[in-house]
Amino acid sequence: MADRFRVTLAQLNPVVGDLTGNAGQAHDAWKQGRAAGADLVALPEMFITGYNAQDLVMKPAFHAAAIQEVRALAVACAEGPALAIGGPWVEGTELFNAYFILKGGRIASTVTKHHLPNETVFDEMRIFDVGALGGPYAVGNVRIGSPICEDAWHEDVAETLAETGAEFLLVPNGSPYYRNKFETRLNHMVARVIETGLPLIYLNMVGGQDDQVFDGGTFALNPGGELALQMPLFEESVTHVDLERGDAGWRIVPGVEHAHPDPYEQDYRVMVIALRDYMAKSGFKKVLLGLSGGVDSAIVAAIAVDALGADNVRCVMLPSEFTSDESLADAEAVARALGCRYDHVPISEGRAAITRTLAPLFEGLQPDLTEENIQSRLRGLLLMAMSNKFGEMLLTTGNKSEVAVGYATIYGDMAGGYNPIKDLYKTRVFETCRWRNAHHRPWMKGPAGEVIRPNIIDKPPTAELREDQKDSDSLPDYPELDALLRILVDEDGSIEDCVAAGFDRATAKKVENLIYISEYKRFQSAPGVRLTKGAFWLDRRYPIVNRWRDPG
Missing domain, CATH: 3.40.50.620 (HUPs)
Structure with a gap:
């Protein structure tokens, strides 16, 4: 069995609705991973459509075109490392937030998101159906679990993956900024690592979309919660991460830890x-x-x-x-x-x-x-x-x-x-x-x-x-x-x-x-960037006509 596994992490900036452009970014990252000898090239959640695409994802012509773009990308990336990328997926009448593993010119595995956030800027219960709790997928001889974004904020998905043979966790995210959010993410991911005993890679996207900015800050944790590497905040970056297998299982080889600026x-x-x-x-x-x-x-x-x-x-x-x-x-x-x-x-x-x-x-x-x-x-x-x-x-x-x-x-x-x-x-x-x-x-x-x-x-x-x-x-x-x-x-x-x-x-x-x-x-006001969890627009939605006042 392989004793070393290389993952190329593509912390990139997709454009909502630019299916061809987003696929092109993914293909470029895949080529960098292939040149670096990667076994797997990974991109964030819903990357093919851009995120947060809101109700656009429900439009049949749009999600059909996105799935077709993923299939075409699989063909383009047939010879070389596997490619993991987020996008919509349809089964019967159900629409899922999915993570695709592309190998050998086809979609080899599909993970569907189980926990759909329905708070602050997210309305995923409105858009997607709930995916099943599933097991890991294989890339070569390595079994990988991918809780999609919110799935990693709950213990059941990661525990199920660990119990069904996952050897490490790769978490694709579309996680937007608010002040001091990185500490919240880190605390949740440390909990998953301690509960499962598995290494974890948290992959986030970067860039602005309407009121939201995705701040990147991709990081990796070894068992026990020790930080192994930390990619820069806010910047597009492609980084190659190695895992080594020893007597105690897989461990992430320590890499660069980029410092975070002040608030x-x-x-x-x-x-x-x-x-x-x-x-x-x-x-x-x-x-x-x-x-x-x-x-x-x-x-x-x-x-x-x-x-x-x-x-x-x-x-x-x-x-x-x-x-x-x-x-x-x-x-x-x-x-x-x-x-x-x-x-x-x-x-x-x-x-x-x-x-x-x-x-x-x-x-x-x-x-x-x-x-x-x-x-x-x-x-x-x-x-x-x-x-x-x-x-x-x-x-x-x-x-x-x-x-x-x-x-x-x-x-x-x-x-x-x-x-x-x-x-x-x-x-x-x-x-x-x-x-x-x-x-x-x-x-x-x-x-x-x-x-x-x-x-x-x-x-x-x-x-x-x-x-x-x-x-x-x-x-x-x-x-x-x-x-x-x-x-x-x-x-x-x-x-x-x-x-x-x-x-x-x-x-x-x-x-x-x-x-x-x-x-x-x-x-009727112009949109503006979200800096806190109390921003006006999607974070706080009140009726326009409202006679109630706090009697206190």
Whole structure:
């Protein structure tokens, strides 16, 4: 029997719906494995379709085409190592999330996913049927068990595989990022290793898809839970891993253990990857955004330049009579520091024309929020006109604190195609600006050094829609607001939880009410990258019309 077994791990970035392109990536990885003498080349869960493909997978023409692509890939990879790749599979009327083992020009083995996640961003119970608990598959004389993603978070699948002869576990994943998730994955996989006594390889994909970023971080564990290797976070990588058989069974030969960056760097890189891949996978090359002189638009501009390069980013200042000289100077300073185009488009004339148009209808009524929002909506109109004319996707710049309580103008500053900071609370925005000023990495396309001057970070936040306006006129100060939002949104807590944490009951109830009445705005808001398990969109789904309020 073989005493050494080589697995080529392909931590790659598929594109949802690009069946031919994804198959091409798999074939290229297989060729690298063949050149390295691999016995098996492995790709992540649902790689042939891209992940998370949601209801697209249920479309008969789509999943039939995906299966045909897998069969064609098997033929192309007939002479050489086995190839393991995830994709949909049909048996009768049932549709499965499957993992295929391709050998000798055909699909030699099919594993179907048993535990279907039905929480946070996953709706697999809606899409797939439950696969059976099965045994391992053979590659040469080696028997391998492949719990698919969620299957490895439960003990029964791995235990069944161990009891039926699996010699090591290869876990294909489509596991998206949220802050500190790697530790959760590692703890679950250590549990599987300790329970079964088998080595385990956890293979994850990379890249952005809509709101999700798959962060890679593929790793391998030996019996006892000892880390044998760790592939980089966020980067595409093909790595060859060797297992050796001794008296105690198979062991993974130790490899490189790539260090993980701190949480601020991880969040920032996720925002950069999300925007870069959203653009590339949807066909856009350039972006524009309204640059107000405030902290939110400044950090979005930095993310955009780091993702796409300064030549592909247009910043536009659209001042009104309420825009301060300080804001004008701060906005221009950001654009100049980042090296991107800066346009100055005053809105005073347009606002005056709209005011005259509405005057007969508004006669006798006092100016109020309506007139303030006209400014924001006029800016949205002008930015969208530029987007249409220049073929540049408009970025929105609302942070999670604003998105949560509706402190944004629908069809105004909410207009746009993507929001890189949608899941970043305001207090975290401040710290992220400081982090970016102090750090530069090779994956950033923007310049090193201070790109957001301290005045932008330190000055009191304001929308500048009326004289001397401050955000604190309408909202609790951001440290208090964000702490309340973490309880009410991220932790799904109650008013009593807020009071127990030391907050004023009336303030907590006001914030809770703002969250609920803003649901219609979030329903129409641009997608944005997920950084936490409490992100707005798939993580948190509430009715738009809702009269319930916590009586606490």
